Structures are given as C-alpha cells and as structure tokens.
Amino acid sequence: MKEYDLIVVGELNVDLILNNIEKTPEVGKEVFARDMTLTLGSSSAIFANNVSVLGTRTTFFGKIGDDSYADLVFNSLQKSGVNTDYIIKTKTHKTGITVAMSYAEERAMITYPGAMSVMSADDVSDGLLMKGKHMHVSSIFLQEALLPTVHLLFKRAKSLGLTTSLDPQWDPHENWDVDLEVLLPYVDVFLPNEGELMAMTDSTTIDAGIKKILAWSNHVVVKQGVDGATLYSGDKELHFPAFLNRKLVDAIGAGDSFNSGFINAFIKGYPVERCLELGTIMGAVNTTAQGGTGAFVSLDVVREAAKEQFDFDYIID
Ligand SMILES: Nc1ncnc2c1ncn2[C@@H]1O[C@H](COP(=O)(O)OP(=O)(O)OP(=O)(O)O)[C@@H](O)[C@H]1O
Ligand SMILES: [Mg+2]
Structure with missing residues (x-):
C-alpha cells in the first residue's frame, strides 16, 4: 500500500483575479474592476487541491518563497487535505503571483514566476516518487529549471x-521547447x-497535431x-461535449478541474472513456463558482453542484 495515490510536481503561486472590468486597460489610463479575489493559484496547486477534495490522497512537491503568500498557499492546500511536507521554502526567491484580468470566459494574465522557476527534476528524489502511485506535472514552460530535463523525471517515475x-x-515565450x-x-x-496542442505540434488543426504525436503517445x-474534450488513444477517438452552464461565473482553472476529475478516476482504474466523462463534469462544476477552487469546497458541495446545475450524479468509489 503506497502512502499517496498521487504526487503532484509543479509550480505554486497565488492568483489575484480582477473581475467585472469595465473596459480593456490601456497604458497611462486607469479602469475599475468591480470584484477581486486573492486566492490559491497555479495550475498544479489548483489541480492538487481539487483532486484531493475528490478523494485522492495527494502530496505536493514544489518550491515556494518564505513569505505571506506561501502561508496562503500552505493553508489552502492543507485545508483541502493535500500533504505539504515536501514543499521546499526558499529564502532566495519570492512566491510567484499571477494577476488575471477576467473578461467573461477568457482572461489576460501576467505571471511573476518567483520560486517556481528554480525547481529542477533532480530535486525530486526517488524516495518521494516511490511513495506514490501516480505522478502529475503541470505548466512545464513556467518552470524554467525543470523544462530541460522533464523527460528524465517522467522516465524515472515510470x-x-x-x-x-x-x-x-501555455508557454509565455511561445517557444514550445520540448521534444515530444x-x-x-x-x-x-x-x-x-486545443491551442497548446496545435502550438506544440506546429499544426493548424487538432487533427493534424494529433497525427504528428499519436505514435509516441499513450492517451491524449x-x-x-465550451466544446468539451476529445480523447485519442491508438486508433480510438472519443469526443465528449461540455455540460452547458447557464449560470457561468468564470472558467478560471476549468482545465485543472477537468484534470482532477479525469485523474482521480484514472488512478482508481476506471476506463478512460469514463475518466473523460468525469473530467468533463468537473470542468463544468469549476465554472459554477469563482476561480479554480471556489467550487471545490468539499465532495458534498461538488456533488450538489453536479446534480443541481448539470443533473449529473457524481458517484465514484
Ligand atoms: N463554460 C464552460 N461550461 C461548461 N464546461 C466548461 C466550460 N469551460 C470549460 N469547460 C470544461 O472544462 C474543460 C477544460 O476547460 P478548457 O478547455 O478551458 O481547459 P484549459 O484551456 O486547459 O483551461 P485552463 O485555463 O484552466 O488551463 C473543457 O474541456 C470543458 O469540459
Ligand atoms: Mg489548461
């Protein structure tokens, strides 16, 4: 019996989300945002938070500053049951922050990466990896020390x-410097x-991108x-439409929440078709509350949102 179902290796930062912005800001001028939240940010942390709420025994490995933003990150993760013992506090770098300006379903973001940029594959010990059943990594292009040897980390985990x-x-530099x-x-x-797939494969359509990587891939x-998600593995292709949300709050973190629904089921050994459905419902649940973690207060709250807003019975053991 492993100590953890899941080890998340990744970046940690806080999000400052500005909502209800009256118009696009311009240099030299000022605009009002009528709502704002300071909350747990970063794809990896939002994923860890939500997958833990869904019942996955999760530990996190990453680097963070020694400051009050780090306290916010630790408190949020611990409240959701994520183990934080392996997160390293460094005095040399501050905790990163993303400022997100949200316009309906899209947003413009600025990230100060801070401590996330100094964590490398070598920092992740075999001893830690051996404690988990599954490893998830996110946001490789934000983690400059990790990116060059990330394939070695995956090879070691396997x-x-x-x-x-x-x-x-997304790669903020749009270099997409990874050998798929x-x-x-x-x-x-x-x-x-879809945007990341096409950019990473230098393709103009999803189909063309998939064709280029399918021979090297397991499940993509x-x-x-709002168009849902499509699973490709071998010669199998399966599309699952999104659940329509008539009362959308924002879609920040929908991708991470999708991942949490998918991976929680994948670790439990569910068929990938079912994982796809459970990812899609969690992406939709994400959009019923603010930010990436707002809807993931507890498993009961998630179940209630799935049932009430999408008529979906979220049952998984
Ligand atoms: N407005 C929406 N209504 C219902 N479901 C949605 C909506 N937006 C996203 N989803 C669901 O969440 C999944 C992931 O969202 P999306 O495609 O935006 O991921 P992403 O671009 O990786 O997001 P992120 O910015 O969080 O990384 C979608 O495949 C879909 O199933
Ligand atoms: Mg995403």
Whole structure:
C-alpha cells in the first residue's frame, strides 16, 4: 500500500483575479474592476487541491518563497487535505503571483514566476516518487529549471512503477521547447488544451497535431472549452461535449478541474472513456463558482453542484 495515490510536481503561486472590468486597460489610463479575489493559484496547486477534495490522497512537491503568500498557499492546500511536507521554502526567491484580468470566459494574465522557476527534476528524489502511485506535472514552460530535463523525471517515475500525467499549459515565450517524441512515451495521459496542442505540434488543426504525436503517445486528451474534450488513444477517438452552464461565473482553472476529475478516476482504474466523462463534469462544476477552487469546497458541495446545475450524479468509489 503506497502512502499517496498521487504526487503532484509543479509550480505554486497565488492568483489575484480582477473581475467585472469595465473596459480593456490601456497604458497611462486607469479602469475599475468591480470584484477581486486573492486566492490559491497555479495550475498544479489548483489541480492538487481539487483532486484531493475528490478523494485522492495527494502530496505536493514544489518550491515556494518564505513569505505571506506561501502561508496562503500552505493553508489552502492543507485545508483541502493535500500533504505539504515536501514543499521546499526558499529564502532566495519570492512566491510567484499571477494577476488575471477576467473578461467573461477568457482572461489576460501576467505571471511573476518567483520560486517556481528554480525547481529542477533532480530535486525530486526517488524516495518521494516511490511513495506514490501516480505522478502529475503541470505548466512545464513556467518552470524554467525543470523544462530541460522533464523527460528524465517522467522516465524515472515510470521506471519506479508510477503512472503519469502531464498538462503542459501555455508557454509565455511561445517557444514550445520540448521534444515530444522523447517525452510522450513516458506520459500515460497527456492533457493539453486545443491551442497548446496545435502550438506544440506546429499544426493548424487538432487533427493534424494529433497525427504528428499519436505514435509516441499513450492517451491524449484535448480540452476544448465550451466544446468539451476529445480523447485519442491508438486508433480510438472519443469526443465528449461540455455540460452547458447557464449560470457561468468564470472558467478560471476549468482545465485543472477537468484534470482532477479525469485523474482521480484514472488512478482508481476506471476506463478512460469514463475518466473523460468525469473530467468533463468537473470542468463544468469549476465554472459554477469563482476561480479554480471556489467550487471545490468539499465532495458534498461538488456533488450538489453536479446534480443541481448539470443533473449529473457524481458517484465514484
Ligand atoms: N463554460 C464552460 N461550461 C461548461 N464546461 C466548461 C466550460 N469551460 C470549460 N469547460 C470544461 O472544462 C474543460 C477544460 O476547460 P478548457 O478547455 O478551458 O481547459 P484549459 O484551456 O486547459 O483551461 P485552463 O485555463 O484552466 O488551463 C473543457 O474541456 C470543458 O469540459
Ligand atoms: Mg489548461
């Protein structure tokens, strides 16, 4: 029996979310936002938070500053049951922050990466990896010290018997400097959104992008916002439409919440078709409350949102 179902290796930061912005800001001028939240940010942490709420025994490995933003991150993760013993506080770098300006379903973001940029694959010990069944990594392009050897981390995790997943997230430099042919064979579930897939494969359509990577891939799940998600594995292709949310709050973190529904089920051994459905419902649940974690207060609250807003019975053991 492993101590953890899941080890999340990734970046940690806080989000300052500005909502109800009256108009697009311009340099030299000022605009009002009529709502704001300071909350747990970063794709990896939102994923860890939500997957833990769904019942996955989760530990986190990452680097963070020694400051009050770190306290917010630790408190949020611990409240949701995520183990934080392996998070390293560094005095050399501050905790990162993302400022998100939200316009309906899209948003403009500025990230100060801070401590997340100094964590490397070598920092993750075999001893820690051996404590978990599954490793998830997110946002590799934000983690500059991790990116060059991330394939070695995945290779090590696989050789130690873990299953693995990767959400690449956007590359702010748009260099997409990763060799998918080397990396993807060690990734059991690859979870890009459609824009990331096309950019990473230098393709103009999802189909063309999938064609380029399918031979190196295990399961690829392409997230398509309000159009749902599509799973590709071998010659199997399965689309699942999004659940329509008539009372959308915001879609921040919908991708991470999708990942949490998918991976929670994947670790439990559910067929990938069912994982796809459970990812899609969690992406939708995410949009019923503010930010990436607002809807994931407890399993009961998640179940209630799934039932009341989408008529979906979320039952999983
Ligand atoms: N407005 C919405 N209504 C219902 N479901 C949604 C909505 N937006 C997203 N989802 C669900 O969440 C999933 C993931 O969202 P999306 O495609 O936006 O991921 P992403 O671009 O990776 O997001 P993120 O910015 O969080 O990384 C979608 O595949 C869909 O199932
Ligand atoms: Mg995403």
